[in-house]
Amino acid sequence: MNIPYKIYLEESELPRQWYNVRADMKNKPAPLLNPATLAPASLDELSAVFCHDLAMQELDDTTALIDIPEEILNFYKMYRPSPLVRAYCLEKALGTPAKIYYKFEGNNTSGSHKLNSAIAQAYYAKKQGLKGVTTETGAGQWGTALSMACAYLGLDCKVYMVKVSYEQKPFRREVMRTYGANVTPSPSDTTNVGRKILSEFPGTTGSLGCAISEAVEAAVSTEGYRYVLGSVLNQVLLHQSVIGLETMAACDKYEIKPDVIIGCAGGGSNLGGLISPFMGRKLRGEADYQFIAVEPASCPSLTRGKFAYDFCDTGKVCPLAKMYTLGSGFIPSPNHAGGLRYHGMSSIVSQLYHDGLMEARSCEQTSVFEAAVQFARIEGILPAPESSHAIRVALDEALRCKETGEEKTILFGLTGTGYFDMVAYQKYNDGEMSDYIPTDEDIAASLANLPPTNEA
Amino acid sequence: MNIPYKIYLEESELPRQWYNVRADMKNKPAPLLNPATLAPASLDELSAVFCHDLAMQELDDTTALIDIPEEILNFYKMYRPSPLVRAYCLEKALGTPAKIYYKFEGNNTSGSHKLNSAIAQAYYAKKQGLKGVTTETGAGQWGTALSMACAYLGLDCKVYMVKVSYEQKPFRREVMRTYGANVTPSPSDTTNVGRKILSEFPGTTGSLGCAISEAVEAAVSTEGYRYVLGSVLNQVLLHQSVIGLETMAACDKYEIKPDVIIGCAGGGSNLGGLISPFMGRKLRGEADYQFIAVEPASCPSLTRGKFAYDFCDTGKVCPLAKMYTLGSGFIPSPNHAGGLRYHGMSSIVSQLYHDGLMEARSCEQTSVFEAAVQFARIEGILPAPESSHAIRVALDEALRCKETGEEKTILFGLTGTGYFDMVAYQKYNDGEMSDYIPTDEDIAASLANLPPTNEA
Numbered sequence: 001m002n003i004p005y006k007i008y009l010e011e012s013e014l015p016r017q018w019y020n021v022r023a024d025m026k027n028k029p030a031p032l033l034n035p036a037t038l039a040p041a042s043l044d045e046l047s048a049v050f051c052h053d054l055a056m057q058e059l060d061d062t063t064a065l066i067d068i069p070e071e072i073l074n075f076y077k078m079y080r081p082s083p084l085v086r087a088y089c090l091e092k093a094l095g096t097p098a099k100i101y102y103k104f105e106g107n108n109t110s111g112s113h114k115l116n117s118a119i120a121q122a123y124y125a126k127k128q129g130l131k132g133v134t135t136e137t138g139a140g141q142w143g144t145a146l147s148m149a150c151a152y153l154g155l156d157c158k159v160y161m162v163k164v165s166y167e168q169k170p171f172r173r174e175v176m177r178t179y180g181a182n183v184t185p186s187p188s189d190t191t192n193v194g195r196k197i198l199s200e201f202p203g204t205t206g207s208l209g210c211a212i213s214e215a216v217e218a219a220v221s222t223e224g225y226r227y228v229l230g231s232v233l234n235q236v237l238l239h240q241s242v243i244g245l246e247t248m249a250a251c252d253k254y255e256i257k258p259d260v261i262i263g264c265a266g267g268g269s270n271l272g273g274l275i276s277p278f279m280g281r282k283l284r285g286e287a288d289y290q291f292i293a294v295e296p297a298s299c300p301s302l303t304r305g306k307f308a309y310d311f312c313d314t315g316k317v318c319p320l321a322k323m324y325t326l327g328s329g330f331i332p333s334p335n336h337a338g339g340l341r342y343h344g345m346s347s348i349v350s351q352l353y354h355d356g357l358m359e360a361r362s363c364e365q366t367s368v369f370e371a372a373v374q375f376a377r378i379e380g381i382l383p384a385p386e387s388s389h390a391i392r393v394a395l396d397e398a399l400r401c402k403e404t405g406e407e408k409t410i411l412f413g414l415t416g417t418g419y420f421d422m423v424a425y426q427k428y429n430d431g432e433m434s435d436y437i438p439t440d441e442d443i444a445a446s447l448a449n450l451p452p453t454n455e456a
Numbered sequence: 457m458n459i460p461y462k463i464y465l466e467e468s469e470l471p472r473q474w475y476n477v478r479a480d481m482k483n484k485p486a487p488l489l490n491p492a493t494l495a496p497a498s499l500d501e502l503s504a505v506f507c508h509d510l511a512m513q514e515l516d517d518t519t520a521l522i523d524i525p526e527e528i529l530n531f532y533k534m535y536r537p538s539p540l541v542r543a544y545c546l547e548k549a550l551g552t553p554a555k556i557y558y559k560f561e562g563n564n565t566s567g568s569h570k571l572n573s574a575i576a577q578a579y580y581a582k583k584q585g586l587k588g589v590t591t592e593t594g595a596g597q598w599g600t601a602l603s604m605a606c607a608y609l610g611l612d613c614k615v616y617m618v619k620v621s622y623e624q625k626p627f628r629r630e631v632m633r634t635y636g637a638n639v640t641p642s643p644s645d646t647t648n649v650g651r652k653i654l655s656e657f658p659g660t661t662g663s664l665g666c667a668i669s670e671a672v673e674a675a676v677s678t679e680g681y682r683y684v685l686g687s688v689l690n691q692v693l694l695h696q697s698v699i700g701l702e703t704m705a706a707c708d709k710y711e712i713k714p715d716v717i718i719g720c721a722g723g724g725s726n727l728g729g730l731i732s733p734f735m736g737r738k739l740r741g742e743a744d745y746q747f748i749a750v751e752p753a754s755c756p757s758l759t760r761g762k763f764a765y766d767f768c769d770t771g772k773v774c775p776l777a778k779m780y781t782l783g784s785g786f787i788p789s790p791n792h793a794g795g796l797r798y799h800g801m802s803s804i805v806s807q808l809y810h811d812g813l814m815e816a817r818s819c820e821q822t823s824v825f826e827a828a829v830q831f832a833r834i835e836g837i838l839p840a841p842e843s844s845h846a847i848r849v850a851l852d853e854a855l856r857c858k859e860t861g862e863e864k865t866i867l868f869g870l871t872g873t874g875y876f877d878m879v880a881y882q883k884y885n886d887g888e889m890s891d892y893i894p895t896d897e898d899i900a901a902s903l904a905n906l907p908p909t910n911e912a
Contacts, residue, residue: 004467005533011460077461078545078836089534089608107563109838109873151833152545171627171878175838178829178881373634377607380534382565382631417565419875422627429633 006083007250014081015245016068018238021276021348023064024283027355029234029347030322032058033309038453041319049216049319050235051226053124057235064280066238068120069127075119075152076242079108084250085379085414091398093378098401100394101256102414103247103274104381109175110145112339112384112416113270114230117239118142121228122149131224132156136186136211138165139338139386140172141416142230147179158225160186160214164205165338172420186211193217193315208342209328213315231267232312232321232346240273243413248277251411258289258411260397264389265293265302265360266339268346274413279352291358293349294389296368298436299332301325301345302353302360306447308454310344320451323350326438327446333436335365336424337385343446363392364435369428371395372418384416385424462539463706470537471701472524474694477732477804479520480739483811485690485803486778488514489765494909497775505672505775506691507682509580513691520736522694524576525583531575531608532698535564540706541835541870547854549834554857556850557712558870559703559730560837565631566601568795568840568872569726570686573695574601577684578609587680588612592642592667594621595794595842596628597872598686603635614681616642616670620661621794628876642667649673649771664798665784669771687723688768688777688802696729699869704733707867714745714867716853720845721749721758721816722795724802730869735808747814749805750845752824754892755788757781757801758809758816762903764910766800776907779806782894783902789892791821792880793841799902819848820891825884827851828874840872841880 022028031040046055057066068076087100105113125133132155137143143159150157159181166173166185176183186206187194193213197204204210212229219227230236251258261278263271271293281287293302301324311328312318323344326332330343345353352358365385372388374395375381383391390412401408418425427433478484487496502511513522524532543556561569581589588611593599599615606613615637622629622641632639642662643650649669653660660666668685675683686692707714717734719727727749737743749758757780767784768774779800782788786799808814821841828844830851831837839847850868857864874881883889 005530006467008464011462074461074544078541085534088530109832109836109875111875148833148836152836170882171875174878174882174885175875177885178838178878179833376565377604377635380531380565380604380608382634419565419567419627419631422630425634426626426630429630 001255003086003254005088006085008083009081009246009249013249015242017065018068019241019245019277020064020066020238021279022061024280027351028061029351032319032321035316035320049227051124051128054121054235057238058233072119072123081246084247087379090378094398096398096402097405097407098398099409100398101411103243104414106417110141110148112141113243114142114145116242117236118145118149120239122153122155125226126153126155130226133226133228134158134215134219135228136160136215138162138208140165140169144175147176147181151179157181158218159183160211162186162206162208162211169420186214191217207314209314212313213317216317231269234348236269237272237346237348240269241276243273244275244277257409259408260290260410262292262390262393262412264386265295266342268349270413270415272346272349292393293360294393295362296335296337296340297362297364298335299341300362303362304443307354308450310450321347323347326443327449329449330446339386361393363389366433366435368392382418383414384418385421387415457711459542459710461544462541464539465537465702465706469705471698473521474524475697475701475733476520476522476694477735478517480736483807484517485807488775488777491772491776505683507580507584510577510691513694514689528575528579537702540703543835546834550854552854552858553861553863554854555865556854557867559699560870562873566597566604568597569699570598570601572698573692574605576695578605578611581682582609582611586682589682589684590614590671590675591684592616592671594618594664596621596625600631603632603637607635613637614674615639616667618642618662618664618667625876642670647673665770668769669773672773687725690804692725693728693802693804696725697732699729700731700733715864716746716866718748718846718849718868720842721751722798724805726869726871728802728805748849749814749816750849751818752791752793752796753818753820754791755797756818759818760899763806763810764906766906777803779803782899783905785905786902795842817849819845822889822891824848838874839870840874841877843871
């Protein structure tokens with residue numbers, strides 16, 4: 001069959017249900033724990049933090065298909081389907097017999113796949129009659145996505161932005177403000193946890209874990225607000241399954257059978273969303289695929305972390321999750337892929353990895369940017385540093401095929417664009433970028449402080 | 457017929473020929489003049505500045521359809537078709553009976569339609585065996601587009617970037633560097649004209665007219681180089697006709713008949729490209745449309761300029777063009793729509809306007825940003841300031857329909873995204889943006905220095 005450069009599904013072919021991979025998992029991901037009692041968090045407990053319907057989705061590990069509400073479908077239609085691209089130019093430039101495809105999620109103002117879950121979470125908040133939502137953002141893609149969703153639905157949006165990003169990425173901040181969001185640099189004096197951190201570490205430039213704690217406190221202490229999160233959670237992977245469902249529909253339509261599926265992994269939202277329906281087929285024994293999660297060598301939770309219950313945030317106010325973790329006190333180097341600088345990993349992705357259903361690799365950032373620039377010049381798209389981790393491994397696989405002569409079909413997720421990451425590109429262009437790999441001692445020290453529940 | 461939110465043509469439906477509207481114009485645009493002799497520039501004279509095939513296209517006012525070379529078609533397939541979007545959400549939010557469509561050209565790394573001509577011009581340079589090309593850039597979209605095209609084809613790319621933009625838009629500069637371009641702030645000491653301007657006006661932050669002069673000098677004085685330009689020229693409008701051809705094909709497929717077609721106009725490349733095939737139908741008496749060019753009130757060449765021969769650049773090294781002009785010495789206010797800050801206008805657009813075949817309106821920038829933010833929040837896309845001029849008038853037209861009850865079909869060109877224009881949005885968000893309208897005396901003073909050929 002003749003494969004076009006870009007495959008766009010028709011509007012009538014768009015998924016109308018999300019796919020919940022937990023329904024097909026034999027070993028379900030472990031439940032979230034209440035940080036106070038260390039017992040599994042109940043619906044009521046989760047509903048104090050999250051919107052009610054989202055808490056339901058968080059706990060539901062049996063329903064395979066969940067209807068996408070009409071209003072979300074209509075929002076999706078403004079920027080979806082995203083294209084599944086055949087990388088003809090890249091294949092030719094590499095001289096590889098491999099066939100390379102990527103699912104490109106960057107063609108929207110948030111610049112990434114984050115919008116898929118932002119609109120869902122904002123919708124359920126609106127449906128519940130809430131006034132607004134709070135969240136944190138690091139690199140800024142999630143905060144931008146949530147701002148867009150809230151502007152569309154007329155919800156208040158309070159974003160705690162890691163202070164170093166707030167100052168270094170003023171344009172990201174300004175996009176959020178353009179969409180009407182209230183953006184506060186974190187740590188701030190607007191929360192107890194923020195004030196505590198500021199007094200203990202005056203002059204700190206903040207961290208994602210700290211911003212999460214502030215956003216959760218702001219949500220639970222303000223009438224009519226709930227907290228929303230852009231990754232890690234089961235509900236987020238559920239919403240992001242729209243990526244994988246579109247990809248699978250496009251593959252099936254054009255009779256494309258991917259051999260290897262690659263995604264970058266920070267909290268796991270893109271990777272989980274992309275692979276979910278394919279993993280479902282694998283779990284049901286209908287097909288087999290090789291899955292590869294790619295993480296930065298500077299923050300290697302899957303490849304060097306421990307599978308254990310851990311706190312999701314610095315302030316320890318969030319529920320605990322069982323996941324591959326480097327310890328909630330782990331301080332990743334200032335790697336330029338801000339979206340991958342998280343100590344933990346989605347419980348679903350962690351369980352699948354633990355069960356040997358997928359692989360993981362880590363890459364150093366200079367080799368990641370080398371791949372990014374090569375890709376940009378050949379395929380035109382300037383990728384986000386996060387996405388470029390997947391590009392790195394896709395290139396490696398394609399070059400391996402060149403050596404062996406294998407005609408593998410390689411599929412990877414291109415999660416977003418790098419337009420707001422030009423400081424990082426400048427460092428690379430000027431030859432001033434370096435790599436950082438934590439020592440075993442660094443990781444062991446951080447893992448020494450896991451919560452007591454793991455000893456049970 | 458059921459119209460989807462986004463209409464994507466199939467790859468097989470993409471245009472394979474550009475459309476040259478001059479072939480159907482009864483009054484042809486006046487020829488370019490040699491600045492030294494003030495006689496019509498010959499093919500040989502133009503070929504000293506431009507690539508040979510492009511000089512041919514510049515002069516050809518009789519061939520209606522020109523084949524798009526295969527290599528350009530393949531490049532187009534990496535980012536085209538661009539979507540024709542039905543603005544359902546905007547219609548609903550406005551409560552208008554009008555139907556609103558926009559052709560969105562922002563889904564590529566250059567962030568605009570500029571790539572359509574950049575790849576064509578780079579292709580012909582490569583075909584001629586040249587080593588590289590030179591150009592100028594103001595806002596940076598054209599320079600980015602040309603850098604991408606040159607990287608793809610393996611051509612050198614020298615960009616003279618207006619100094620104020622070079623300093624204020626470091627990220628734009630960095631995108632160009634990532635694509636391997638050599639970017640020089642203009643005026644520079646690398647050219648005679650640059651050194652002359654620097655000595656006369658030390659500390660100047662440059663202008664587009666000056667950067668053009670430097671780029672032309674660099675091209676004609678370097679073996680194996682030619683100059684390329686992103687707007688104004690006939691060849692550019694020819695390449696940009698791909699926008700209008702795709703739009704018309706999508707409209708015909710879904711039986712959409714636009715009543716009014718709106719585009720922003722700086723040098724005229726997007727407007728000309730969008731309207732060309734529709735104008736062709738109008739010129740041939742096959743259909744009628746209302747066309748509206750929208751320009752900034754601060755640089756109103758169509759609405760307040762004179763239809764006359766004028767210099768295209770400050771240094772007066774370029775051929776002269778007959779066009780609506782404010783005078784080559786006109787200094788537009790530092791309006792944030794850098795791409796519309798040009799004293800002249802495409803000869804084709806100028807002639808069509810002069811012949812009463814289209815209308816023109818001007819807008820003040822605060823009202824333009826008001827429209828931009830409204831559009832961003834409802835339709836998701838954060839528009840470029842340039843594009844937002846068309847949005848402003850489309851909103852005005854839709855609101856007029858609301859008053860009159862008319863069910864007009866409004867189509868506008870959304871030329872690009874505003875991701876690199878957040879300084880401007882910040883000014884607007886902070887309430888610090890002002891308007892500027894030149895006085896009649898300002899314009900008269902500038903027009904007093906038109907070249908002598910107009911007196912013949």
